[in-house]
Amino acid sequence: MNSIKPTTLENTNVVNQILRAIGTPSKTVYSPSEDSFLMLQALCSIELNDLAVCDIGTGSGILGLFCAIRGADVTVTDINEIALLETLAAAKRLGILVKPVLSDVFAEVNGEFDFALFNPPYLPSEVVMDRAVDGGPDGLGLTRKFLKDLPTRLKNNGHGLLLLSSLNNPTKVIGEYAEFSFEVLATRQVFFEELQVLDLRLR
Ligand SMILES: C[S@@+](CC[C@H](N)C(=O)[O-])C[C@H]1O[C@@H](n2cnc3c(N)ncnc32)[C@H](O)[C@@H]1O
Numbered sequence: 001m002n003s004i005k006p007t008t009l010e011n012t013n014v015v016n017q018i019l020r021a022i023g024t025p026s027k028t029v030y031s032p033s034e035d036s037f038l039m040l041q042a043l044c045s046i047e048l049n050d051l052a053v054c055d056i057g058t059g060s061g062i063l064g065l066f067c068a069i070r071g072a073d074v075t076v077t078d079i080n081e082i083a084l085l086e087t088l089a090a091a092k093r094l095g096i097l098v099k100p101v102l103s104d105v106f107a108e109v110n111g112e113f114d115f116a117l118f119n120p121p122y123l124p125s126e127v128v129m130d131r132a133v134d135g136g137p138d139g140l141g142l143t144r145k146f147l148k149d150l151p152t153r154l155k156n157n158g159h160g161l162l163l164l165s166s167l168n169n170p171t172k173v174i175g176e177y178a179e180f181s182f183e184v185l186a187t188r189q190v191f192f193e194e195l196q197v198l199d200l201r202l203r
Pocket of ligand 1: 131
């Protein structure tokens with residue numbers, strides 16, 4: 001196993017290569033945005049080689065494709081079939097393989113993983129109009145689904161990566177899931193909200 005962490009320049013080159021392969025996603029597919037890039041920043045600090053990784057809600061595929069280029073065996077899921085088709089097309093352009101699963105969070109996904117990541121739709125919204133960004137009344141509908149199933153989907157010593165916004169009251173959320181320890185790997189202020197990427201491990 002290669003335990004040497006890639007340099008910042010190497011990571012930047014990989015991300016640019018992935019963005020070129022993705023091109024402009026369809027209207028219904030989430031385009032790489034501030035939250036995606038913050039997740040990437042956190043991913044850069046994680047050794048991915050040889051890991052079984054599940055990228056929940058892959059959208060354009062940006063996070064799962066990064067993990068695959070970094071040597072992981074990657075399953076990508078989304079509720080949006082077009083997102084999966086476009087991720088597969090980008091993977092083909094990059095000459096890599098990812099396994100697509102059309103799934104509501106983990107529902108249709110088989111197996112256990114070393115690492116599972118989710119940049120969820122988190123905007124508080126009475127009605128879910130846009131599945132890429134709306135997270136229900138408190139913004140946490142899909143985050144809670146992910147956190148509920150994560151313990152049964154991780155191998156021994158596996159861990160998770162999750163994005164939360166200050167709109168979701170992260171301190172309260174963390175307090176509700178005593179089975180996990182949470183470590184903040186990256187933060188960024190974006191207009192009126194602060195985004196946090198948390199690494200989660202079972203206690
Ligand atoms: C904020 S976007 C993140 C996309 C991508 N991972 C990124 O970081 O750019 C959230 C993604 O979750 C997907 N999604 C929404 N509801 C889902 C569900 N129930 N199960 C799986 N994916 C879902 C959306 O289609 C969208 O691609």
